Amino acid sequence: MKFYRVKTAEETWSYISEQIKPISRTTNLPIDEALHRTLSNDIVAKEAVPSFSRSTVDGYAVRAKDTYGASEMMPGFLSVTGEVKMGEEATISLSAGEAIYVPTGAMIPEGSDAVVMIEYCEQTGDMLQVMRSAAPRENIIFRGEDVEDGEVLLQKGHKLRTQELGALASLGVREVPVYETPKIGYLSSGDEIVPYDQVTLNAGEIRDVNGLTIPQLAKQAGFDCIYGGVAPDDFSHYYEKAKQLLDHVDILLLSGGSSVGEKDFTTRVIESLGDGEASIDIHGISVKPGKPTIFGRADEKTIVGLPGHPASAMVIYQMFVQPLLRRLSGQRVEPIRPSKVAKVSENIPSTPGRTDYIRVQLVEDEGELFAKPILGKSGLMKTLVKSDGLLEIDSKKEGVLKGDQVQVTLF
Numbered sequence: 001m002k003f004y005r006v007k008t009a010e011e012t013w014s015y016i017s018e019q020i021k022p023i024s025r026t027t028n029l030p031i032d033e034a035l036h037r038t039l040s041n042d043i044v045a046k047e048a049v050p051s052f053s054r055s056t057v058d059g060y061a062v063r064a065k066d067t068y069g070a071s072e073m074m075p076g077f078l079s080v081t082g083e084v085k086m087g088e089e090a091t092i093s094l095s096a097g098e099a100i101y102v103p104t105g106a107m108i109p110e111g112s113d114a115v116v117m118i119e120y121c122e123q124t125g126d127m128l129q130v131m132r133s134a135a136p137r138e139n140i141i142f143r144g145e146d147v148e149d150g151e152v153l154l155q156k157g158h159k160l161r162t163q164e165l166g167a168l169a170s171l172g173v174r175e176v177p178v179y180e181t182p183k184i185g186y187l188s189s190g191d192e193i194v195p196y197d198q199v200t201l202n203a204g205e206i207r208d209v210n211g212l213t214i215p216q217l218a219k220q221a222g223f224d225c226i227y228g229g230v231a232p233d234d235f236s237h238y239y240e241k242a243k244q245l246l247d248h249v250d251i252l253l254l255s256g257g258s259s260v261g262e263k264d265f266t267t268r269v270i271e272s273l274g275d276g277e278a279s280i281d282i283h284g285i286s287v288k289p290g291k292p293t294i295f296g297r298a299d300e301k302t303i304v305g306l307p308g309h310p311a312s313a314m315v316i317y318q319m320f321v322q323p324l325l326r327r328l329s330g331q332r333v334e335p336i337r338p339s340k341v342a343k344v345s346e347n348i349p350s351t352p353g354r355t356d357y358i359r360v361q362l363v364e365d366e367g368e369l370f371a372k373p374i375l376g377k378s379g380l381m382k383t384l385v386k387s388d389g390l391l392e393i394d395s396k397k398e399g400v401l402k403g404d405q406v407q408v409t410l411f
């Protein structure tokens, strides 16, 4: 038995962005409940923001050209004809040679195209001395300068952060159409795996580490994840557990049994799931760690077979499952991952043709940041405990050299 349909890391990302479609269910949510959700439609502004031109300073609204040449030595003289009150309409308009007092945020009167700050003015009775010239548009936010009426403010697929919610609030949008969050199911497999809260172990048993780490990573990214327990290395029991879970979720994550051993049933389980078509699209990614990873589909739902080794499962989750979940939740663009630039502390060889994810610790030395490889087998959790992030060595390289500058993707 061999791996088949092995893909490179790049081919796997293309598969995710091209073959995986966002889940179709959408809902409308009040904006104060829509943080981190993804828009399922464009948001078109139905009004301009701001709806009136307003001053950004406390000062005098003027016609810019009336102030040209004004300086402390040669002030310009204007006559003050009134003031605009906060939150009220500017009822008077401004003519040549006139100035009207405006506080910060107040409406700019008709006829004015600039505001001179009070620091550069001196008012005596109705007479204003202006000691600095103002350029047209200076100190004014114009009507529609933030958002124009009819403008597409946000596009379908945009993930809503606090600043987007603020922009929606300014527009008076109270509800937004968003994709439903994909429901995730997670199931561990292996005769040796016991629940992680089991106090004593019998010979040969190990605790379900992935059953804790993977649902926690999903939770940290804002997804709900149903934990399905542990399936034994027995096709029909494994199949039954997976089938039950699949009925309630949009995506199923299976851990273990993804390799090519006699008891590695994950491929067969995926192929048998679903009432209609089921397929294995990827079996093996040319990466280290985590080569025995599976991407398949059954009943138009995505199923991922994660490698059993805990460090491999976490790396594959970070590099491939997380983008897959974002894609399923309708996100259009890949967000920028938090990363740090560091120098490699020692030569790290790698095999061309395979993308390596090296677990690294970031160490500061005399003001410089170094990426120190934490080498070790992918069954060892402590390699991840000691690490701050992953250094990717792409498949064309034979490694990185001591002193090379690299980007470390942080956990």
Ligand SMILES: Nc1nc2c(c(=O)[nH]1)N[C@H]1C(S)=C(S)[C@@H](COP(=O)(O)OP(=O)(O)OC[C@H]3O[C@@H](n4cnc5c(N)ncnc54)[C@H](O)[C@@H]3O)O[C@H]1N2
Pocket (backbone or CB within 6 Å): 188, 189, 190, 192, 193, 206, 207, 208, 209, 210, 211, 255, 256, 257, 258, 259, 260, 261, 264, 289, 290, 291, 292, 306, 307, 308, 309, 310, 312, 378, 379
């Ligand atoms: N003949 C080959 N054998 C293996 C290959 C290969 O290419 N040819 N690949 C190796 C690599 S690399 C990995 S990674 C593993 C992945 O195998 P599986 O996905 O089939 O995982 P298992 O065999 O079920 O488990 C591997 C290892 O991890 C432990 N494990 C499994 N599940 C959990 C869990 N939920 N929590 C903690 N630990 C878990 C399991 O006990 C095994 O020790 O295959 C290699 N073999």
Ligand code: MOO
Pocket (backbone or CB within 6 Å): 287, 288, 289, 290, 291, 292, 307, 309, 312, 313, 378, 379
């Ligand atoms: O691909 Mo495995 O995860 O290296 O141990």
